[in-house]
Amino acid sequence: MSDLPTSFTLPYPVSVNGAFKLHNGKRLSKEYRAWRDAAGYKLRSQKPHRHKGKVLVDIDLVAPDRRIRDADNVLKAILDLLVRHAVIEDDSNRFMRRVSIGWEDEGEPSR
Numbered sequence: 262m263s264d265l266p267t268s269f270t271l272p273y274p275v276s277v278n279g280a281f282k283l284h285n286g287k288r289l290s291k292e293y294r295a296w297r298d299a300a301g302y303k304l305r306s307q308k309p310h311r312h313k314g315k316v317l318v319d320i321d322l323v324a325p326d327r328r329i330r331d332a333d334n335v336l337k338a339i340l341d342l343l344v345r346h347a348v349i350e351d352d353s354n355r356f357m358r359r360v361s362i363g364w365e366d367e368g369e370p371s372r
Contacts, residue, residue, distance in 0.1 A: 267309045267310040267312065267348065269303075269304060269307040269309045270303070270307070270369035271300045271303055271304060271339065271342070271369075272296060272299055272300050272303060273322070273323070273324070273325045273335070274296060274300070274335035274338035274339055275290070275292050275293045275296045275335075275338055276330075276331075276334040276335060277334045277335070277336075277337045277338065280292070280293035280337070280338060293338065296338065297338070297341075297342060297345075300338075300342050301342060301345065301346060304342065304346055304348070305346065309346075309348050310348075311347050311348055312348065312349050312350070313350060314350070314356065315355075315356055315357075315358045316349050316356060316357060316358065317358055317359045317360075317361075318340070318343075318349070318357065318359070318360045318361070319360075319361045319362075320332075320336070320339060320360070320361065320362040320363070321363060321364075321365045321368070322335065322362065322363070322364050322365065323364070323365050323366070323367060323368050323369060324364070332362045332363070332364065333362070336360065336362055340352040340357075340360070
């Protein structure tokens, strides 16, 4: 497993409930594509280390408002972004050894 820690922040992700909607033949919602573009730009600007092989992923979330939210609804967007930008090779069981996700009261939306 890669032993080099990488830390970065991202905008709060779009929920998986709103990310995949078939509209005009497009599977991804406008909101998800906008988040993916903005998050990708922010990720690239922080120049994260690219991990090869097996990884452990630890995600801290800060809700953008006081609504009740499910952490698992934003996990897919974050992991897919990390794969898309080659921060991790893949989010399959071949590479992803453990994912930890939790909530923080303040700070960046997701780190």
